[in-house]
Amino acid sequence: MLTDAVASVASVASVANVALAVDPVPWARSQMAFTLAFHIILVPLGVSWSVMALIANYRGIKHRDADAMLLAQRWSKYMAVTFAVGAVTGTVLSFEFGLLWPKFMGQWGAAFGVPFAFEGIFFFTEAVFISIYIFGWRRLKPWTHFWTGIPIAVAGVFGSISVVAANAWMNAPEGVTLDSTGKVVDVDPIGVIFNSAMPLMAAHMVVAAYLVGGFLVASVYATGMLRGRRDRYHRVAFLIAFSVAAIATPVQMGVGDALARWVFIEQPGKFASIELVPETSTDVPEVLFGHLNPDYQVVGGIKIPGLASILSDPGTGTATSIQGLNTIPVADRPTTTEVNVTHLAWDIMVGLGTLLFLLTLWYWASWIFRRDMPRSKWFLRAAASAGVLSVITLEAGWTVSEVGRQPWIVYEKMKVVDAATANTGIWVTFVGVTILYLGLGVTTILVLRMMSRRFRRGDGAGDEEVPYGPSEEPSLSGEEGALLGDEPARPSEEPVG
Amino acid sequence: MSTAAAVILFAAITVYAVFGGADFGAGFWDLVAGGARRGQRPREVIDHSIAPVWEANHVWLIFVFVVLWTCFPQAYASITLTLFVPLTLAALGIVLRGASFAFRKAVIRTRDQRNFGAAFALGSVLVPYCLGAVVGSVASDRVPAGGVAGDPWSSWVNPTSVVCGVLALCTSAYLAACFLVSDAGRLSDDTMVAYFRRRAVAAAVAAGLVAFAGIFVLSNDATYLFDGLKSRGLVFVILSAALGLGALVLLARHARRGARLAAVGAVVSVVAAWGVAQWDYLLPTSLTVADAAAPTGTMGAVFVATGLAAVLIVPAFALLYVLDQKSLLPEEGMPEPTPIRSTHD
Numbered sequence: 001m002l003t004d005a006v007a008s009v010a011s012v013a014s015v016a017n018v019a020l021a022v023d024p025v026p027w028a029r030s031q032m033a034f035t036l037a038f039h040i041i042l043v044p045l046g047v048s049w050s051v052m053a054l055i056a057n058y059r060g061i062k063h064r065d066a067d068a069m070l071l072a073q074r075w076s077k078y079m080a081v082t083f084a085v086g087a088v089t090g091t092v093l094s095f096e097f098g099l100l101w102p103k104f105m106g107q108w109g110a111a112f113g114v115p116f117a118f119e120g121i122f123f124f125t126e127a128v129f130i131s132i133y134i135f136g137w138r139r140l141k142p143w144t145h146f147w148t149g150i151p152i153a154v155a156g157v158f159g160s161i162s163v164v165a166a167n168a169w170m171n172a173p174e175g176v177t178l179d180s181t182g183k184v185v186d187v188d189p190i191g192v193i194f195n196s197a198m199p200l201m202a203a204h205m206v207v208a209a210y211l212v213g214g215f216l217v218a219s220v221y222a223t224g225m226l227r228g229r230r231d232r233y234h235r236v237a238f239l240i241a242f243s244v245a246a247i248a249t250p251v252q253m254g255v256g257d258a259l260a261r262w263v264f265i266e267q268p269g270k271f272a273s274i275e276l277v278p279e280t281s282t283d284v285p286e287v288l289f290g291h292l293n294p295d296y297q298v299v300g301g302i303k304i305p306g307l308a309s310i311l312s313d314p315g316t317g318t319a320t321s322i323q324g325l326n327t328i329p330v331a332d333r334p335t336t337t338e339v340n341v342t343h344l345a346w347d348i349m350v351g352l353g354t355l356l357f358l359l360t361l362w363y364w365a366s367w368i369f370r371r372d373m374p375r376s377k378w379f380l381r382a383a384a385s386a387g388v389l390s391v392i393t394l395e396a397g398w399t400v401s402e403v404g405r406q407p408w409i410v411y412e413k414m415k416v417v418d419a420a421t422a423n424t425g426i427w428v429t430f431v432g433v434t435i436l437y438l439g440l441g442v443t444t445i446l447v448l449r450m451m452s453r454r455f456r457r458g459d460g461a462g463d464e465e466v467p468y469g470p471s472e473e474p475s476l477s478g479e480e481g482a483l484l485g486d487e488p489a490r491p492s493e494e495p496v497g
Numbered sequence: 498m499s500t501a502a503a504v505i506l507f508a509a510i511t512v513y514a515v516f517g518g519a520d521f522g523a524g525f526w527d528l529v530a531g532g533a534r535r536g537q538r539p540r541e542v543i544d545h546s547i548a549p550v551w552e553a554n555h556v557w558l559i560f561v562f563v564v565l566w567t568c569f570p571q572a573y574a575s576i577t578l579t580l581f582v583p584l585t586l587a588a589l590g591i592v593l594r595g596a597s598f599a600f601r602k603a604v605i606r607t608r609d610q611r612n613f614g615a616a617f618a619l620g621s622v623l624v625p626y627c628l629g630a631v632v633g634s635v636a637s638d639r640v641p642a643g644g645v646a647g648d649p650w651s652s653w654v655n656p657t658s659v660v661c662g663v664l665a666l667c668t669s670a671y672l673a674a675c676f677l678v679s680d681a682g683r684l685s686d687d688t689m690v691a692y693f694r695r696r697a698v699a700a701a702v703a704a705g706l707v708a709f710a711g712i713f714v715l716s717n718d719a720t721y722l723f724d725g726l727k728s729r730g731l732v733f734v735i736l737s738a739a740l741g742l743g744a745l746v747l748l749a750r751h752a753r754r755g756a757r758l759a760a761v762g763a764v765v766s767v768v769a770a771w772g773v774a775q776w777d778y779l780l781p782t783s784l785t786v787a788d789a790a791a792p793t794g795t796m797g798a799v800f801v802a803t804g805l806a807a808v809l810i811v812p813a814f815a816l817l818y819v820l821d822q823k824s825l826l827p828e829e830g831m832p833e834p835t836p837i838r839s840t841h842d
């Protein structure tokens with residue numbers, strides 16, 4: 001009778017399933033895009049925050065800088081939260097590869113999976129050492145503790161290189177041998193990992209991680225300074241984070257330029273979308289904004305004559321010929337909407353990237369000429385908004401890469417429509433995931449703010465009661481041991497649970 | 498070659514079943530610990546025992562997935578195609594659990610902690626049940642190979658899946674209780690030692706009953722597996738029963754370390770019994786290990802990665818575990834459970 005009951009539940013459920021059937025492909029695409037776009041926000045923090053914390057930690061120990069030490073401690077605690085959210089959203093991605101793209105994974109898993117086998121090692125290392133670092137503040141000796149943070153930073157970089165290698169392989173599917181039916185019969189792991197798209201994409205992503213992480217953290221302290229919290233603690237925090245971003249940004253412009261040239265040569269279709277080129281021609285203008293209408297004509301926008309050709313290959317200048325969308329067989333063309341999304345995303349990435357670059361120039365100029373950071377309120381305002389802007393830049397960059405590849409999931413080897421699940425109930429998971437993630441996002445921000453408020457109350461003159469929270473203010477009066485090694489006094493704490 | 502990859506896959510599943518299982522089980526005990534006041538002390542002990550390691554434990558699952566989709570892409574595609582619903586629920590549970598556990602550490606107010614605690618505990622029950630049910634579906638021949646989806650519902654809402662899901666829950670709870678007895682012992686808290694010992698016994702009895710019922714269910718619902726368990730897997734079935742009982746005896750005799758080892762052994766044997774019984778199918782009875790295998794180049798890369806992992810991660814993981822077990826890693830933002838002085842141990 002257990003069997004009967006179970007069977008009847010199952011049949012009721014199947015009926016409900018059929019009644020609400022949808023075309024799975026757009027839903028699968030949207031869900032993948034949404035969950036990836038969410039995860040990628042946490043990635044820069046995972047990669048670069050540990051480095052910033054280590055810089056502060058180093059200063060703290062080496063120069064006995066209490067503010068820096070306090071920063072390192074607090075940052076590591078925020079990191080625990082953002083890393084945890086990154087980990088769970090990343091795990092969801094690994095479910096989704098199969099749940100949304102079973103045919104893609106079935107056919108290409110043997111190649112696409114290779115970089116992930118290595119990525120696993122790095123994330124594992126990162127997870128282990130992040131645990132040790134965060135929970136090890138009190139009991140490990142200062143320098144020992146500092147060194148347990150180094151593997152986090154290293155693993156973060158290599159972890160993201162591995163993941164991006166997998167994504168790059170979707171752009172440049174090399175290292176596989178197919179038989180006549182299209183089945184993968186041999187895989188050259190080196191060829192897969194070090195595919196031709198990988199070096200520049202990985203570099204661009206890693207630099208982006210430092211850029212975005214730096215701006216995000218700096219923007220928090222810039223906001224604090226605008227609200228009048230201009231103590232040394234805020235200044236140290238801002239300087240560390242902003243300097244990281246200000247080093248990464250100019251580098252990123254160079255790497256991006258090289259990457260664009262790679263796309264120009266290897267993925268002319270994507271490049272045509274990026275530059276909005278309906279027909280192959282020379283002396284192609286750079287179109288800012290604007291769009292392609294259904295008749296494949298460029299409408300609106302600001303045209304800068306010849307610039308797209310010049311940038312594509314400065315050697316040949318305006319004579320550089322750029323392949324147009326018309327060279328793509330009709331069946332393999334992206335839709336005009338996809339072209340327009342790619343182009344707009346491109347404008348956003350390059351536009352915001354340029355603004356961020358100018359902001360860092362201001363910062364460096366001020367250091368060079370005045371030996372201090374800019375004093376202007378406008379600088380702080382710009383820095384305060386740079387965090388969000390850099391995240392938008394990052395998302396735009398990924399949109400260029402992913403939407404620009406359409407209609408292919410594996411470039412010129414498999415189309416998205418052939419890869420998707422046939423599950424017609426998928427809209428349910430899309431709605432569910434969206435709600436869950438929105439809740440997760442809001443909660444993450446609330447929790448981080450709650451922590452920051454608690455920390456700040458701990459800072460204050462003691463006018464507010466602080467019945468709990470670790471007493472973390474390191475005292476500088478004693479030996480180094482007293483700084484960290486000893487167990488600080490614990491205030492009485494409230495029962496929890 | 499494909500055999501070696503299958504062994505790696507099963508080893509990873511086993512490790513996840515043990516470490517992840519203990520983690521989930523702790524969440525289960527958190528769920529049933531009662532109201533805020535009554536459950537306070539058990540929750541402190543639970544929190545204390547899992548905090549620093551949960552994220553690392555969790556990576557084992559990803560490792561399982563990665564090995565599965567890289568070495569046996571067809572199997573991964575078939576499983577995700579058919580078992581869409583329980584896997585989605587498991588993913589949901591992982592998000593709830595992982596995020597809320599981290600959040601709970603970070604917030605201070607009792608009400609917030611309680612909400613996150615509830616989400617955490619809920620996730621801890623959902624995930625092992627769903628993953629157990631997935632194993633049941635695979636083992637009972639309900640996941641067809643070859644790019645066709647099995648029934649989205651009856652593939653996992655069926656007697657074998659239910660039994661496997663509940664069994665996963667019971668073994669996790671059992672394992673966790675055995676670990677928590679040790680942890681409570683380290684805190685010299687006799688009340689909690691007795692508390693978790695009672696729960697270990699209860700979970701063991703429940704697991705035993707489910708396993709017993711499972712015999713009847715499997716005999717007509719999962720014949721390939723059942724035959725395998727009767728022949729190739731019999732050793733492991735007996736071993737797991739013996740170790741499970743042995744752990745209880747050791748617990749009763751206050752041999753905590755031995756009890757913990759025996760409990761781990763029992764769970765390892767259960768997973769091994771399953772693996773051996775369905776050998777050499779990855780998906781009984783439509784996809785063998787050899788047929789599902791990826792090309793040699795891929796396998797080679799995974800072996801290298803596994804080797805590197807063994808060299809790099811095992812020591813790191815061991816370090817973390819030792820530090821944790823020695824309580825060298827107190828948590829930030831949470832009161833450390835204070836050791837209670839006791840007269841004996």
Ligand code: HDD
Nearest residue numbers: 201204205208253256257259260350353393394397398401
């Ligand atoms: C947030 C930082 C950021 C900044 C300032 C820039 N980018 Fe970028 N860009 C990214 C962040 C990014 C990214 C999100 O990280 C992407 C997505 C995929 C990738 O590898 O990097 C990307 C992709 C991407 C692509 C597509 C690669 C592909 O198809 O896979 C090109 C051609 C460029 N970038 C070029 C540029 C240029 C010329 C920039 C200079 C103005 C630039 N990016 C600034």
Ligand code: HEM
Nearest residue numbers: 029032033036037040163164167395398402403408409416
């Ligand atoms: C290694 C990392 C990534 C992998 C393996 C990956 C993989 C995929 C896959 C399998 C799809 C579905 C097929 C398709 O529509 O082409 C997809 C689509 C998409 N991804 Fe990525 N992706 C990665 C990174 C990202 C990131 C970080 C973003 C952030 C914004 C992103 C944005 C998108 C978008 C917008 C789509 C939908 C494209 C469309 O269908 O028009 N991707 N990606």
Ligand code: HEM
Nearest residue numbers: 043046047086087090091093094120123156159160163559
């Ligand atoms: C170091 C920075 C990063 C952190 C901390 C992070 C966090 C995580 C974690 C913990 C997972 C779970 C899987 C695992 O543990 O192996 C994961 C998976 C994933 N991440 Fe990230 N991630 C990072 C970088 C990236 C980057 C740069 C991208 C995309 C461009 C990305 C896209 C993905 C994808 C597609 C998955 C699913 C694949 C898998 O399960 O292995 N991640 N991430």
